[in-house]
Amino acid sequence: MTDSTKLKLYIETYGCQMNVSDSEIVVSILENKGYEVTEDINNADTILVNTCSIRENAEQRVWGRLDVFKQIKKKKPETIVGVIGCMAERLKEKLLEEEKIVDLVVGPDAYRDLPNLLETIESGHKAINVLLSKEETYADISPVRLDKNRISAFVSIMRGCNNMCSYCIVPYVRGGERSRDPQSIVREVEDLFAKGYKEVTLLGQNVDSYIWNKGNETVKFNQLLEMVAKVNPQLRVRFSTSHPKDMSDDVLYTMAMYNNICNHIHLPAQSGSTRVLEKMNRKYTREWYEGRINAIKKILPDCAISTDIMTGFPGETDDDHKDTLSLMEWVNYDIAYMFKYSERPKTYASRHLKDDVPNSVKSARLTEIIDLQNKLSEKSKKDDLGKTFEVLVEGVSKKSKDHLFGRNSQNKVVVFPKHNYKVGDYVFVEIVDCTSATLIGDIAV
């Protein structure tokens, strides 16, 4: 039902899970000021695009969307177009100057100012706020969930990043690291469970460095994880992203203690070469990373492990590349997200290291790591044949009305016959087959 008296907000989100979570905060702030979300862009009074700067092609995609918004604005000149998020923070007033259709530019720490900024625009001016904050965590704002399934929600537990990996733009566009009050996190999770949600994913750029200090109280990530797991055993808990230099055994033991903390760790390696890792300022060696993987495999034998890999970092040699391939094979990743290095302004690498690996070499190396990962992912699924998993049902299979899909604790997608099960149920499924992306199962008896 739409309310004709309300202003219509259309919001589009690019980039990471944190951006998805931020868009939910933005909608909450604007709904409180009388806006209503529309999914019809042509019917919008305000169009917001929440943007990502991590690689150049992430920004290219947004420029393409701005061209589309230009056409909409031609037909309806009163439409307000706003760029928010990481690209807004990086390009600031340049977005207002270069792209004449943009009326509003707002960085990730300035969303509370959106209602004021929109009022400024209504009085005929352009508006910008790209101030970064040392404190803002939006702790008191109840996000308006934009997902469709109402089963799984993101909960942001910290913002910003202090790591300064030499290739990464995040500290420049999201500011320094700050953790959110644990009580506000637990309240948000309790509220989600009361509304019928069955899974939360705790989000931070480096969750292992979560720390809350107040008076004598200190809460570290493993303690926060336990507090959230205790909300209800029927609520699954996931988290992302872990940093190999900080991931502690305490976190692994907490995961082992609670059945509802899912057995999946996303532990970005970036490279298998210690020489490259040092130039990336990752603050760990290959051996250290292998030690962390050994700890996971010992403490959580059923744990799925995923990673991010970057290829063609400045100075990366064939031998370095081979080290990456051998690390991938040694770990036996279940999933990997793989990227070509993209030089980002302001970063240490852009200022001090020449982007000297030719694009053709980056592409060839990327193809090789993708091919290898395809084999590893297939093997990881084949190893599941005959196993039984508890699956949280998320929806009806796209390919068949008679099948449901959901994920197991390891975050793998499982498809199985519907029977009388429904979205939100936990079902034990025995795996009988697999495709390249999916496990296929029958109800376990």
Ligand code: 5AD
């Ligand atoms: N170029 C390519 N990939 C990058 N990532 C971060 N910065 C860059 C960059 N400049 C990748 C890393 C990170 C993931 C979120 O994106 O692998 O873990």
Ligand code: SF4
């Ligand atoms: Fe997320 Fe980084 Fe992209 Fe910002 S730049 S949206 S933090 S991935």
